Amino acid sequence: MTDSTSTERLGMRLGYRFNLVGMSAVGIILLWTGIALFAPRIIPHSVGEIVDTDYFGPMSRDLWFGSDYLGRDIFSRILMGARYTLGISLAAVTIACFSGVALGMTAAVAGGWYDSMLSRFLDALNSIPSKLFGLVVVAAVGSSIPALIGTLSVIYTPGAYRFARALAVNVNTMDFIVVARIRGERLPYLIASEILPNILGPVLADLGLRFVFIVLLLSGLSFLGLGVQPPYADWGALVRENIAGLPFGAPAVIFPSLAIASLTISVNLLIDNLPRRIRDRGAE
Amino acid sequence: MKKQVSFLVVRRLLIALITLVIVSFAVFFATALLPGDTATILLGQSATPEAVEGLRKAMHLNDPAIIRFLKWMAGLFQSDFGTSYANNVPVATLIRGRFVNTMKLAGLTASIAVPLALTLGITAAIWRGTLYDRIVTVGTIGIISVPEFMIATLAVLLFAVYLKWLPALSLTNEVKSVHDLVRIYAMPVMTLTFGVSAQMIRMTRAAVVETLNTPYVEMALLKGASRPRIVLRHALPNALGPIVNAVALSLSYLLGGVIIVETVFNYPGVAKLMVDAVSTRDLPLIQTCAMIFCLGYLALITAADIVAVLSNPRLR
Numbered sequence: 066m067t068d069s070t071s072t073e074r075l076g077m078r079l080g081y082r083f084n085l086v087g088m089s090a091v092g093i094i095l096l097w098t099g100i101a102l103f104a105p106r107i108i109p110h111s112v113g114e115i116v117d118t119d120y121f122g123p124m125s126r127d128l129w130f131g132s133d134y135l136g137r138d139i140f141s142r143i144l145m146g147a148r149y150t151l152g153i154s155l156a157a158v159t160i161a162c163f164s165g166v167a168l169g170m171t172a173a174v175a176g177g178w179y180d181s182m183l184s185r186f187l188d189a190l191n192s193i194p195s196k197l198f199g200l201v202v203v204a205a206v207g208s209s210i211p212a213l214i215g216t217l218s219v220i221y222t223p224g225a226y227r228f229a230r231a232l233a234v235n236v237n238t239m240d241f242i243v244v245a246r247i248r249g250e251r252l253p254y255l256i257a258s259e260i261l262p263n264i265l266g267p268v269l270a271d272l273g274l275r276f277v278f279i280v281l282l283l284s285g286l287s288f289l290g291l292g293v294q295p296p297y298a299d300w301g302a303l304v305r306e307n308i309a310g311l312p313f314g315a316p317a318v319i320f321p322s323l324a325i326a327s328l329t330i331s332v333n334l335l336i337d338n339l340p341r342r343i344r345d346r347g348a349e
Numbered sequence: 350m351k352k353q354v355s356f357l358v359v360r361r362l363l364i365a366l367i368t369l370v371i372v373s374f375a376v377f378f379a380t381a382l383l384p385g386d387t388a389t390i391l392l393g394q395s396a397t398p399e400a401v402e403g404l405r406k407a408m409h410l411n412d413p414a415i416i417r418f419l420k421w422m423a424g425l426f427q428s429d430f431g432t433s434y435a436n437n438v439p440v441a442t443l444i445r446g447r448f449v450n451t452m453k454l455a456g457l458t459a460s461i462a463v464p465l466a467l468t469l470g471i472t473a474a475i476w477r478g479t480l481y482d483r484i485v486t487v488g489t490i491g492i493i494s495v496p497e498f499m500i501a502t503l504a505v506l507l508f509a510v511y512l513k514w515l516p517a518l519s520l521t522n523e524v525k526s527v528h529d530l531v532r533i534y535a536m537p538v539m540t541l542t543f544g545v546s547a548q549m550i551r552m553t554r555a556a557v558v559e560t561l562n563t564p565y566v567e568m569a570l571l572k573g574a575s576r577p578r579i580v581l582r583h584a585l586p587n588a589l590g591p592i593v594n595a596v597a598l599s600l601s602y603l604l605g606g607v608i609i610v611e612t613v614f615n616y617p618g619v620a621k622l623m624v625d626a627v628s629t630r631d632l633p634l635i636q637t638c639a640m641i642f643c644l645g646y647l648a649l650i651t652a653a654d655i656v657a658v659l660s661n662p663r664l665r
Binding site for chain 2: 185186188189190192193194195196197200201202203204205277281284285288289290291301304308311312313314318319322325326329330332333334337
């Protein structure tokens with residue numbers, strides 16, 4: 066037991082500092098969300114407009130992040146790209162976690178054949194490397210935005226399922242579940258009112274992690290030219306478009322990557338610094 | 350007791366086999382969904398309907414999908430992977446050289462990443478809570494949060510553009526000396542090593558820290574043993590199973606990483622071949638490459654699970 070007190074003390078000692086990191090992470094995430102929502106109103110130049118006579122221009126007072134391979138303003142393009150990166154990832158992670166968690170809780174409560182068949186099948190899907198899965202499915206169904214959202218959510222459903230099922234199986238052995246069963250409650254009530262509130266904290270933390278995975282996979286696919294297609298461009302696609310500027314050290318290659326990094330690192334740091342009570346709620 | 354272990358291992362292998370069947374099913378049907386009729390694509394827009402029908406028959410495209418799937422599976426077992434649509438060369442010939450190249454890249458990466466990650470992970474656990482530990486932890490979070498292509502482009506920017514030490518592209522056919530080898534492999538291997546070791550460091554550190562929280566380690570501490578001695582003599586032998594498990598799991602990251610790395614550096618490996626096959630919609634080639642990757646991934650995660658079973662003293 067001495068160990069648990071010592072780790073608690075450690076948490077308290079670092080608590081204040083962690084909160085500071087956590088707060089700045091929240092700030093960056095909110096900033097990007099705001100940008101994604103209001104991008105069309107705040108961009109200084111139109112995304113398609115050629116504003117520089119030179120391509121891969123340097124940073125300047127007018128073009129903050131320089132110009133891209135056609136002489137368009139990269140700052141405006143990154144602001145607009147936030148809509149695609151955040152929008153697609155958010156939609157995909159919502160679908161993946163909703164279906165994964167719903168299936169996972171149902172499997173844990175129902176048990177038996179339903180549980181083992183579903184687990185075996187989703188585990189099999191889970192053992193296809195995600196980037197490869199994306200490559201094959203995108204080759205098959207194309208890279209329209211709805212298809213991308215669908216693909217990404219299918220890829221990350223098995224992981225969400227596995228996580229939620231493991232948590233729900235633990236809760237399922239609790240006495241209050243037995244009581245609810247004896248009361249004659251049905252499956253929808255059991256999962257929505259008895260299980261879900263007890264696993265919500267870890268499930269939300271998992272949602273954040275999965276959001277990072279999806280942002281990274283989407284950017285990777287776009288970087289390979291299989292994700293978001295022109296005339297639209299997310300951050301991964303912006304890196305791909307301007308990769309020819311790499312030998313000149315053009316800011317057009319660097320800033321979209323930095324945008325991705327700022328978002329994903331913030332989300333990861335936020336999850337790492339969540340108060341223990343939220344993160345571990347119901348995880349016992 | 351011994352029986353129980355072998356039963357668990359055999360069970361795990363059987364599960365892997367079933368998984369492999371489901372995976373190959375998924376790969377086959379995902380690629381069978383490709384829009385456009387293969388025969389029409391091969392013959393071009395101006396082909397007569399009779400010619401298209403003839404080719405469909407010759408390629409058995411009119412058979413039900415399940416029959417084609419079984420034939421394809423049977424082919425895989427006889428190492429007959431079909432013929433590439435794009436240039437009419439057997440897939441096996443196309444893949445052979447590429448596969449060796451990818452294995453070289455993966456092998457080199459593993460031989461650098463594993464010792465590096467274990468050293469960093471274990472030392473971070475020894476000096477838990479110190480500045481060193483915090484730097485390692487924050488560094489690894491940073492690396493696993495950024496896309497691989499960002500590490501790759503930053504490496505190119507630093508070593509090829511600013512310092513001009515290395516060429517920006519890999520061309521393996523001009524290896525004549527150790528010097529060439531280093532110049533060509535340095536950046537791809539460096540990029541992959543970053544990603545793989547970040548995962549491995551985190552998992553190794555977690556495994557060692559977990560054993561450090563046990564009563565016998567506290568006993569060693571009370572006895573007055575030094576910190577390195579506690580970790581190396583008391584904690585490490587018990588953390589060995591989880592660590593090997595972590596190594597195998599992290600290496601499976603390589604399979605995703607090479608897809609990006611081979612594309613960025615134009616390295617002639619299987620992953621580059623597959624990305625190219627996706628853009629030319631070369632079905633047999635995509636299927637075979639996908640199966641190679643899935644097989645490798647499955648082998649690694651199965652190995653990780655088996656090590657976890659074998660290292661559990663309660664089962665031995």
